[in-house]
Amino acid sequence: MLMKVEDMNKVLYIDLTKKDIRTEERADLFDAYLGGTGVAIKLLVEECPQGIDPLSASNPIIFAVGPLTGLYPLASKTVAMFKSPLTGNLGESHCGGRSAIAIKFAGYGAIVIKGASDIPLYLAIAGDEVKFRDASSIWSMEAVTVGRVLREVEPGAGVRTIIRTGTAGGKMVRYACAVTETYRHFGRLGLGAVMGSKKLKALVISADKSVEVPKTKRKEYKRVYDEIQDVVVKSDAMAKYHDLGTPGKIYSMNKLGGMAYKNLESARAPEKVARELSGENIAEKYLSRRISCAHCPVGCVHLASLRELYAPGYYFKTSTMPYDNETIYSLGFMLGMERAEDYLRLNDTVDTVGMDAISTGVTLAWATEAYAKGLITKEHTDGLELKWGDVKVYSAAIKKIVEMPNEFYQSLAKGVEYASSVYGGQDYALAFGGNEMPEYHTGLACYLNNLTGARHSHLDSAGYDLDQKLIGTDFSIEEVASALLKEEEWRQIPSSLVVCFFARKVFTPETVLKALGAIGLEGWTEDKLNDIGRDIHRAKMDFKFREGYDLTKLRIPKRIFEVPTPNGLLKEEDLRRAIEVYGKMIGR
Numbered sequence: 126m127l128m129k130v131e132d133m134n135k136v137l138y139i140d141l142t143k144k145d146i147r148t149e150e151r152a153d154l155f156d157a158y159l160g161g162t163g164v165a166i167k168l169l170v171e172e173c174p175q176g177i178d179p180l181s182a183s184n185p186i187i188f189a190v191g192p193l194t195g196l197y198p199l200a201s202k203t204v205a206m207f208k209s210p211l212t213g214n215l216g217e218s219h220c221g222g223r224s225a226i227a228i229k230f231a232g233y234g235a236i237v238i239k240g241a242s243d244i245p246l247y248l249a250i251a252g253d254e255v256k257f258r259d260a261s262s263i264w265s266m267e268a269v270t271v272g273r274v275l276r277e278v279e280p281g282a283g284v285r286t287i288i289r290t291g292t293a294g295g296k297m298v299r300y301a302c303a304v305t306e307t308y309r310h311f312g313r314l315g316l317g318a319v320m321g322s323k324k325l326k327a328l329v330i331s332a333d334k335s336v337e338v339p340k341t342k343r344k345e346y347k348r349v350y351d352e353i354q355d356v357v358v359k360s361d362a363m364a365k366y367h368d369l370g371t372p373g374k375i376y377s378m379n380k381l382g383g384m385a386y387k388n389l390e391s392a393r394a395p396e397k398v399a400r401e402l403s404g405e406n407i408a409e410k411y412l413s414r415r416i417s418c419a420h421c422p423v424g425c426v427h428l429a430s431l432r433e434l435y436a437p438g439y440y441f442k443t444s445t446m447p448y449d450n451e452t453i454y455s456l457g458f459m460l461g462m463e464r465a466e467d468y469l470r471l472n473d474t475v476d477t478v479g480m481d482a483i484s485t486g487v488t489l490a491w492a493t494e495a496y497a498k499g500l501i502t503k504e505h506t507d508g509l510e511l512k513w514g515d516v517k518v519y520s521a522a523i524k525k526i527v528e529m530p531n532e533f534y535q536s537l538a539k540g541v542e543y544a545s546s547v548y549g550g551q552d553y554a555l556a557f558g559g560n561e562m563p564e565y566h567t568g569l570a571c572y573l574n575n576l577t578g579a580r581h582s583h584l585d586s587a588g589y590d591l592d593q594k595l596i597g598t599d600f601s602i603e604e605v606a607s608a609l610l611k612e613e614e615w616r617q618i619p620s621s622l623v624v625c626f627f628a629r630k631v632f633t634p635e636t637v638l639k640a641l642g643a644i645g646l647e648g649w650t651e652d653k654l655n656d657i658g659r660d661i662h663r664a665k666m667d668f669k670f671r672e673g674y675d676l677t678k679l680r681i682p683k684r685i686f687e688v689p690t691p692n693g694l695l696k697e698e699d700l701r702r703a704i705e706v707y708g709k710m711i712g713r
Contacts, residue, residue, distance in 0.1 A: 127337040128232065130644045133160075133192065136168070137233045139248065139255065141323055142182060142240030146255045148233075155234055160191035161623035162217065163661045164235055165206035166668065169215075172237055175671055179210035179315070180297055180322040182241035188288075189235040190225045191623035195336055196346075197640055198354050199628040201225055201418035204620060209314040210322075211299045211484070211540050212559035214672040215665055216314040217580045220288075221418030221426075222306035225623065227286035230332030242324040247289075249279055252333035260326040267291050268304040268479045271327055281331040284419070289327035290317040291479020293527050297321045298538040300484035300561070304476075308416065308426055308447040312481045313582060314560065339645045349636075349643040356631050358422050366425035366627050367415065371450035372404025381691050383567040383589070384454065387461045387513055388490035388553055389684050392566045394458055402457045404450070407465050413445060418625070425627060431469050446473045454564040455486025460493070461513030474520045478527050485526075487561035488541045489519055495550040505533040505548075542680075552683040557581050558674070566685065567592035568692035570605050573703045576679050578613060579665040584626055586613035596691050602699060606706045617661035618654050666711055676708045 134155035138147050154164045165187045172185040186207045193200035203224040209216030228236065231252050238248075242257075245264040249256040263271050268291035275287050286305055293301035294317030301317030302310045311317075320326070338346045357363050365373050378384045379399040386394040393399075400406060407429060415424035432443045446469060456475065457468035475482050489511070495501050496511040503510065507530055509518050522537075529535045536544040541561055545554030555562035557575035563583040565571045570588035578585025586609040595605075616626070624632045632640070634651045641649050686697050 128334050129337055130192070130196075130339065130646065133229065133234050133336065135233050136235045136237060137250070137255070138237045138239070140240045141238065141242045141246070141257075141325060144242075144257050151234070155192070158657060158661060159618070159621040160194075160234055161189050161202075161204045161621040162206070162617055162665075163621035163657065165189040165204050165217070166661060166664045168235060168237055169206045169208075170664065170668060172239060173208055177208065179208040179213065179216070179319065182239075182323065184208045184319055184322070186238040186316070186319055186323075187235060188224075188228060188238075189623075190229045190233075191621055192644070192646055193622045193624060193640055194225045194229040195420060196338070196644055197350060197420075198357055199421050199423070199625045199631065200622060201421045202620075202623040202625055203228060204623055205303070205311045205316050207316060207319050208672065209559075210297070210318045211315045212581065214558075214669040214674045215579055216316065216319070217665070218302075218311040218313050218316050219620065219623070219626075220303070220305055220309050220311040221421070221625065222286060222309035223284060223419045224286040224288060224305045224309075224330070226419040227284050227330045227332050229336070230284050230334050231330055232334050238323070238325065241322065245324045245326055247275065247325070247327040247329065249329045249331075251281060251331040260324075264295055264326055265292060267477050269307055269477070272304070272307055275327060275329050279329045279331075284332035286330050287327060288330070290320050291477065293317060293478045293480045294321040295326075296527050296529065296538070298480055298527060299540050299543075300481040302479055302481050304479060308428065309418065310481075313483065314580065315481075317479055338643075342643055342645050346643040349639045353631065353636065353640070354422070357628070362631055363423045363425075363627065367423050369404040369408055370415075370425050370427040372407060372427070372448065372453055374404070375450055375453055376400065376403040376405065378565070379458075381567075381593070382689065383565055383592075383691050384458055385555070385562065385564070385566050386458050388459060388487075388494045389555060389566060389688055390494075392688050392690065398458075398463055401463065401465050402453055402468060404453075407448060407453075407469075410465065411469060421625070423627070429469050431466060431473070433470075444473050446476055448472060451564055452482040452486075455483045459486045459490040460519060462516065463514050467514070467516040471516050471519055471523075474523050478523060480523070480526070483563060484540060484561040485523060487555050488526075488537055488544065489522060491541045491545060491550060491554050492522070492537060494553055495545075495548060498550065500549045501533065505531070507531060507534070551680065555682055555684065557681075558679060565589035565592070566688065566690055568595065568690040569602070569695060569699060569703060570595070570609060572681075572685060572695065572700055573605065573707065574609055576681070576700075576704060577609075577676070577707050579662065579669065584616075586610070586616065592690070592692060602703045603706055606703055606710060610707065610710050614658045614662045615655065617658040617665075621657075621661065663711065670713070676704055676713060679704065
């Protein structure tokens with residue numbers, strides 16, 4: 126079935142409590158806010174009552190795609206939006222795989238899931254048909270196994286996505302993730318926990334439609350498509366993401382002194398460790414293949430294979446897992462791993478249970494330091510002796526976070542912000558706005574980004590990148606705050622289209638306008654895009670403020686002021702001042 130581009134504004138509403146569905150044409154949202162993040166935040170404000178418990182039935186889940194999905198290379202992401210059980214405010218996570226193209230070609234611009242089921246279930250969405258399936262038999266399964274089962278029992282193939290949770294989601298670990306196509310994740314801020322609270326194990330979304338470009342635009346569309354494709358595959362714009370992937374920057378970041386090591390005991394791991402955990406070393410020894418999201422020629426998803434003896438008599442198993450710079454940071458550097466295979470083994474454990482790797486690694490790093498300082502004991506850890514680089518102990522601890530056998534692990538399952546508020550050690554509890562610290566320790570911009578970004582994510586405005594550009598220069602706090610805000614406002618446009626952020630230098634304002642015009646979405650200008658980006662950003666921040674986020678009450682861990690960055694020691698008064706300046710810029 127063919128759909129027109131301008132008809133891609135249908136929203137599917139699913140009520141898990143009543144087992145009911147309905148659809149609405151929401152041209153009012155898609156015409157004004159494009160799709161993706163722009164539409165998702167408007168739907169979240171509409172559907173999420175103020176002040177609700179994120180793990181209550183009242184918390185909606187919104188999946189949204191954009192107008193370029195399925196029509197241009199790298200427009201391959203789905204935005205998920207919800208109230209985060211980790212931070213208590215905005216939850217926003219992006220994922221690739223086949224999720225975006227499956228939703229789009231099933232006929233929807235967005236899906237809104239409300240309520241909670243009385244029994245475990247999964248949703249089977251095949252175009253216009255939606256079925257509620259009993260998931261009791263797969264509720265306690267790992268995400269990988271769930272995918273295998275549902276591929277067999279649900280009809281259809283091709284353009285199909287399976288979004289599912291692991292055991293951590295069912296147990297409502299606050300930073301549980303959702304997995305798609307085995308190797309892609311809605312990682313941060315706890316979508317898996319929200320799905321678990323709704324007794325929603327998975328969504329199987331199958332496409333039965335395609336999009337028709339207007340006849341009068343087809344020559345123009347082909348020209349613009351080819352221009353974008355040529356930049357992606359014939360220039361070096363995306364080469365680094367294909368060759369070594371994001372781990373290509375690991376060694377250089379450590380050499381720069383911007384890589385947190387052992388809970389930021391220092392910002393530079395020993396040379397031997399840095400080389401062992403480098404992207405070059407892992408690729409040389411363990412890289413097995415590269416895969417891409419749907420309609421993307423880059424292949425930035427790097428998979429490692431690890432062969433291990435599991436029983437005497439030469440009985441081996443081979444595990445395959447994705448790896449990237451953030452997991453190498455959080456489960457390698459932060460935990461003092463000295464061997465790449467130990468990092469990969471731990472990464473596989475996290476992936477198996479279905480938890481966000483960054484939050485898991487940072488939380489365990491705090492627990493390890495707190496254990497060494499005597500704040501927690503073996504009585505708390507259920508007999509585990511937490512120590513740097515011990516992959517077996519960390520693997521056991523991860524499983525206990527899911528099982529929650531005592532109050533300590535129940536606290537760890539709520540993240541480092543909560544756990545440190547109970548057991549102490551907040552000076553080295555590395556969370557910002559409640560979200561665990563991403564990779565970079567580069568200076569003022571990265572931490573202002575982490576504290577004030579709408580998602581508390583390094584991808585909000587790439588502060589780490591600005592920090593590196595500022596090394597050795599004189600700059601003012603106002604200049605940093607202004608640059609970060611401008612970047613974050615613009616990033617609402619690619620995340621509404623929805624374009625992979627790795628392609629942000631490909632999809633310039635000029636290219637975005639040509640891409641929209643070539644599929645018949647005319648009337649946009651660069652000024653209008655900038656205005657919409659600003660509106661979307663403010664809507665996200667307003668939701669955060671509505672849910673209790675307060676710039677004046679942000680906790681900042683003292684540790685970040687004790688370890689030099691590539692821009693020297695960071696001063697707390699400078700960071701507090703930057704937060705104040707940023708607040709004034711957004712009218713707070």
